[in-house]
Amino acid sequence: MSARAAAAVTLADFGSLSTERLIVRALEESDLPDLLAVNGDAETTRFLPYATWQHLDDARAWLARMRGIEAGGTALQLVVEQRSDGRVIGTVLLFKWDATSARVELGYVLARSHWGQGLMHEALRGVCARLFGALAVRRIEAEVDVANTASHQLLLRLGFAVEGRLRQRWVVRDRCYDVHLYGLLATDPSPDFKS
C-alpha cells in the first residue's frame, strides 16, 4: 500500500476479529461489569498506570476517558471476549496511532483467572496480523515495566524486539520504574503469524 493510501486508513477500520477461542472487538458499555472483575484485581493492575478499580463508577469513568481519547482518532479500545460463554476477559488498547508513520502502540490486560493459557498471545497474534494487513501498519510498539516478566515473554514470542531501556520512565502510585521499549515491524520475520 502506498504512503498516501496508508494515510487514509483509520483505526475505525480495525473492525473485529475471531480466533480459535476469542473474539476481539470494540468496547461496549455493557462490558463494564465483566471489566470490573478484570481490573478490580490488584495483582492484575500491579504493572498498569492506573489504580485498581473498586466500583462500577471507576469503570464508567474509564469508559468516558477512553471515549474521549478515541474521539481524537488516535486510539481504539478493544475487548477480548471468550467465545465459549461471551464473557469479556480482557482488553487490548491501540493508542498513539500515527497514520503518517503507520505506527501504533499496544496495551493489554487479561483477567488473572485466565493467565498462562496462551490467550493473550492468541488475541495479539490476531491483532498484529490485522494491523499489518488491513490497516497497513509498519510498526507496532509497546512499553513494558522491566519487572513484568509475563508481558516480556509474551512480546518476545510474538516476535517483538527489545529496542532499549527507558530509565525512570514512569511514576505510578509513588513508584518510579524503568521500561523496555519493544518494536515489531511489518518487515520483521515474526516466527508466529507470518510464516
Ligand SMILES: CC(C)(COP(=O)(O)OP(=O)(O)OC[C@H]1O[C@@H](n2cnc3c(N)ncnc32)[C@H](O)[C@@H]1OP(=O)(O)O)[C@@H](O)C(=O)NCCC(=O)NCCS
Ligand atoms: C501479560 C499478560 C497479558 C499475559 O497474558 P497470558 O495470556 O497469561 O500470556 P500467555 O499465556 O499468552 O503468555 C505469557 C508468557 O509469559 C509467561 N508467563 C506467564 N506468567 C508468568 C509469570 N508470572 N512469570 C514469568 N512468566 C510468565 C508464559 O509462560 C508465557 O511465556 P512462553 O510463551 O514462553 O510460554 C497477563 O499476565 C496480564 O494481563 N498481566 C497483567 C496486566 C499486564 O501486566 N499487562 C501488560 C502491561 S505492558
